[in-house]
Amino acid sequence: MKLLEGIPDPEVPVLNIIDLGIVRDVRVYPTPEVESNFVFHTDRNGLGVTVIITPTYVGCPAVDMIKATIQMTLTSAGYYPVEVRTTLFPAWTTEWLSEEARGKLEAFGIAPPNPVSSVCHLEPFQREEAVSCPRCRSCHTEMISPFGSTACKAMYRCLDCQEPFDYFKCH
Amino acid sequence: MLPSLYEYLLYLGDNTLILGHRNSEWCGHGPALELDIALTNISLDLIGQARLYYQYAASETAWQSEDTIAYLRDAHQFRNLLLVEQPNGDWAHTILRQFLFSSFQHHLYNYLRESSDPTIAAISNKSYKEVAYHLRWSSEWVIRMGDGTQESHQRMLTALEDLWMFTGEFFLPAPYEDQLPTGIQPLPAPLMQGFWMDRIKEVFSAAGLPVPASPGFQSGGKTGRHTEYLGYVLAEMQFLQRAYPGSNW
Numbered sequence: 001m002k003l004l005e006g007i008p009d010p011e012v013p014v015l016n017i018i019d020l021g022i023v024r025d026v027r028v029y030p031t032p033e034v035e036s037n038f039v040f041h042t043d044r045n046g047l048g049v050t051v052i053i054t055p056t057y058v059g060c061p062a063v064d065m066i067k068a069t070i071q072m073t074l075t076s077a078g079y080y081p082v083e084v085r086t087t088l089f090p091a092w093t094t095e096w097l098s099e100e101a102r103g104k105l106e107a108f109g110i111a112p113p114n115p116v117s118s119v120c121h122l123e124p125f126q127r128e129e130a131v132s133c134p135r136c137r138s139c140h141t142e143m144i145s146p147f148g149s150t151a152c153k154a155m156y157r158c159l160d161c162q163e164p165f166d167y168f169k170c171h
Numbered sequence: 172m173l174p175s176l177y178e179y180l181l182y183l184g185d186n187t188l189i190l191g192h193r194n195s196e197w198c199g200h201g202p203a204l205e206l207d208i209a210l211t212n213i214s215l216d217l218i219g220q221a222r223l224y225y226q227y228a229a230s231e232t233a234w235q236s237e238d239t240i241a242y243l244r245d246a247h248q249f250r251n252l253l254l255v256e257q258p259n260g261d262w263a264h265t266i267l268r269q270f271l272f273s274s275f276q277h278h279l280y281n282y283l284r285e286s287s288d289p290t291i292a293a294i295s296n297k298s299y300k301e302v303a304y305h306l307r308w309s310s311e312w313v314i315r316m317g318d319g320t321q322e323s324h325q326r327m328l329t330a331l332e333d334l335w336m337f338t339g340e341f342f343l344p345a346p347y348e349d350q351l352p353t354g355i356q357p358l359p360a361p362l363m364q365g366f367w368m369d370r371i372k373e374v375f376s377a378a379g380l381p382v383p384a385s386p387g388f389q390s391g392g393k394t395g396r397h398t399e400y401l402g403y404v405l406a407e408m409q410f411l412q413r414a415y416p417g418s419n420w
Contacts, residue, residue: 058298059219088223088293091300120303122277124310124377145205146304147212155205171300 001026003077004051007069010062011150012168014108017053017066021096024087025052031080045078052085054092056171057151094171106134111156111167120146131167133158143167172231176288176355178250178347181240182393183291184224185251188241189401190272191217192408196259209308213269216301223294242412246401250345253392254337256401263316263326267334270309274370275341277306278363287354310374317378327380339387341367345394 004023009015017023031048051070055063067084074082094113097105102112111134130139138160145155146169153166194214201207225237254272259265280302283295316323342364348356368382375382391397411418 055297057216057219057301058223058294059215059217061215088297089289091293091297120300120307122303122307122310124307124314124374145209146308147205147209149208151212151215155208 003073004070007066007073010065010069011060011152012105012108012110014104015101017070019098019101019104020056021098021101022053022056022066022092023051024054026050027052028079043078044080047079048081048083049074049079050083050085052087054087054090056092060151062150092171094168097168105168109134109165110153111165113168113170131156133161133163134165135163136161141165172228173350173352175347175350176352177228178345179351179355180224180228180291181248182250182345182347184221184228184240185249186255186272186276187217187224188221189249189251189404190255190268191215191221192404193255193257193259194265194269197265202262210265213305213308216298216305220294220298220301223297227290227294238412242409246397246405247395249392249395249397249401249405251392251397251401252337252340253389253398254334254340256392256398256404257334257337258400260330260333261326263323263330264333266309266312266316267327267330269305270313270374271334271338271371273302273306273309274374275338275363275367277302277370278366282358282363283356285357287352287357291355306370310370313374313380314378317375317380324379327378331380331383335383335385336387336389340390340392341387343390343393348393 001018004026005016005018007017009017009020027050029048029050030046051074053063053066053070063086067086070084071082097113105112111131114129114131128143131141131143132139133141133156136158138158140159141156142159143154143156144164148155148166152168152171154169155164156167157164191214194210194217197207197210198214199207201210221241222237225240229235229237229240252272254268257264257268277299280295280299283291284299286292286295313327317327318324342361344360348360372382
């Protein structure tokens, strides 16, 4: 777990993958010494590990990178074999973001998802729930676009301090 | 894997891959930065869905992968709806195509969430929330354009004339849909039409657009008989894998 906490989300580097809530399970098990044809691993710790993660958005390109980083981090820590599997069910939701994660997001300048999750309502032009500006905390803000620089964010602007900002949208 | 299930997975995946590819053609050309970003985000979601369906379809054969399914099939082996392969045209065509498809897909996934096939249920459940964003965004643009200026209204009417004919196919089951074991597709396609039409009527009435009386008479995509446009999409999408087989980076 400690090792996984060192792995950042490549898109939102202030969050690690534990903060994000995408690590669903970690299974560590002892392994007998396995012969390798190519490299003699002297630094193995005799443990194998299976990590199960769930993607945030189905097309999120960060998922492949996160998988590769988990592989590398755990392999270089001596685990063998390292298996990273993905599961789709139950589906990830922003409610799984840790309390700590919400604070980190806000400090980074990204408004965290509203605590009462309001996933996209189908009614056209429905007024959005108030999102507080991460700079000046004003709730006098408006949405510029429901789609932002990454799949998980929407673009907002603050009508008081005039700064545009990202909102980590409820999902 | 049952042949009918395999083909149904291709149908689900091909729809989202081809529409995702079409939308991605707007990358760098959107009328405003936010719209460019919105369409590429939608593409990303759609192509992500295609990957999951293809991974599942490929999961039981050693020689197949999501990549061979996407890059090494020819037009007649694609099962996507004719609507999604239609060219981008102007903004009105792109928006209307997205709206007609998303309003269908939203109902489709809503039912597939209850599928007796756990993988289809999980993929649909996961994608359902994303599709809600696509549907709302495209609905708002249909209203904005239809209820906008004379010019934008006229463009929506032209788009409607060009695209409406492809919508009947949504509800015309292909042989593989009829052969699916019961429960995989909890609500058969023909029964979804009424729900879809409710949304169409609601948004078109807000947009001041007429709901065409003519049936959507064009079909064939679901069984591999495509319009000439698909070949050009594939030529661009598959070129690299065809010219340099197996290459990757």
